[in-house]
Amino acid sequence: MPTTNETLHDRFIDLAGLPEQGLVVDLGCGAGPALAAFGRRLPQARLTGFDRSEQALDTARERLQSHQGAVELASQDLREKLPLADGSVDAVISSNLLECLPDPANLLNEIWRVLRPGGRVVLSHSDFDALVISGAPVKLDRRICHAFADDAPAWMDSSDGRIGRKLPGLVQASPLTRTHVETLVTSSTELAGHAARRVGDIRGALLATARRGRGLVLAEEVEEWYAALQQAADAGGFFFAETAVIVAARCV
Numbered sequence: 001m002p003t004t005n006e007t008l009h010d011r012f013i014d015l016a017g018l019p020e021q022g023l024v025v026d027l028g029c030g031a032g033p034a035l036a037a038f039g040r041r042l043p044q045a046r047l048t049g050f051d052r053s054e055q056a057l058d059t060a061r062e063r064l065q066s067h068q069g070a071v072e073l074a075s076q077d078l079r080e081k082l083p084l085a086d087g088s089v090d091a092v093i094s095s096n097l098l099e100c101l102p103d104p105a106n107l108l109n110e111i112w113r114v115l116r117p118g119g120r121v122v123l124s125h126s127d128f129d130a131l132v133i134s135g136a137p138v139k140l141d142r143r144i145c146h147a148f149a150d151d152a153p154a155w156m157d158s159s160d161g162r163i164g165r166k167l168p169g170l171v172q173a174s175p176l177t178r179t180h181v182e183t184l185v186t187s188s189t190e191l192a193g194h195a196a197r198r199v200g201d202i203r204g205a206l207l208a209t210a211r212r213g214r215g216l217v218l219a220e221e222v223e224e225w226y227a228a229l230q231q232a233a234d235a236g237g238f239f240f241a242e243t244a245v246i247v248a249a250r251c252v
């Protein structure tokens, strides 16, 4: 069975319609998993990724070193103008970046500017305020999940846990022409794989903000929640579901 990322990246590739030697730009590319998926399917494609985490870019460079087409991975603050010429890009992709930006509409304007006429963009964002997790007491679970949706860890300039559900409207309000909206739900009865990574992210992020004295929940609450999920998982009572909203649009 494909992993969540494999399924998501397949959808990016299907919806981006990239020509064989086309240029795809990943905004907030992180460690480059989506670009690597494009490279496997389209070995001659030109792959560009922007992120401001040097560590993530180093991993992406290693991951893409054997790609046959041109690869450019550069540090870039995506709150600012993209370092790309008008109408120069065939496809733009971006996953789980927009909530970090105080003005996501600005980036959508930039995407429209750099896409060639007919070029496509595929955006995906999990709706973190809609996480479904069963295993901990209800009140505690609500506090933890809402804190995760609302809290901005140190590496994010802002946080909008509801950006997933807002994504179709944001694109509609931009100069891009929205063509397609779908959801990808990842679910699991095991505290393993994507579910374990996300639960670990939640725990790590909330513990870090609690330690900085800025948390919306206490470190003890986070650990109580985590222990309850582990116990539930051992007893077969754990369930997890995360919804990613995927929106495709064109530059006309």
Ligand SMILES: C[S@@+](CC[C@H](N)C(=O)[O-])C[C@H]1O[C@@H](n2cnc3c(N)ncnc32)[C@H](O)[C@@H]1O
Pocket: 027, 028, 029, 030, 031, 033, 050, 051, 052, 053, 056, 076, 077, 078, 079, 094, 095, 096, 097, 100, 101, 155, 156, 157
């Ligand atoms: C949740 S990660 C997603 C990474 C990748 N798209 C993926 O799906 O695996 C968000 C990424 O956005 C980057 N990021 C956040 N704010 C940024 C900004 N203002 N400029 C550039 N990159 C930013 C982070 O460094 C991080 O790599």
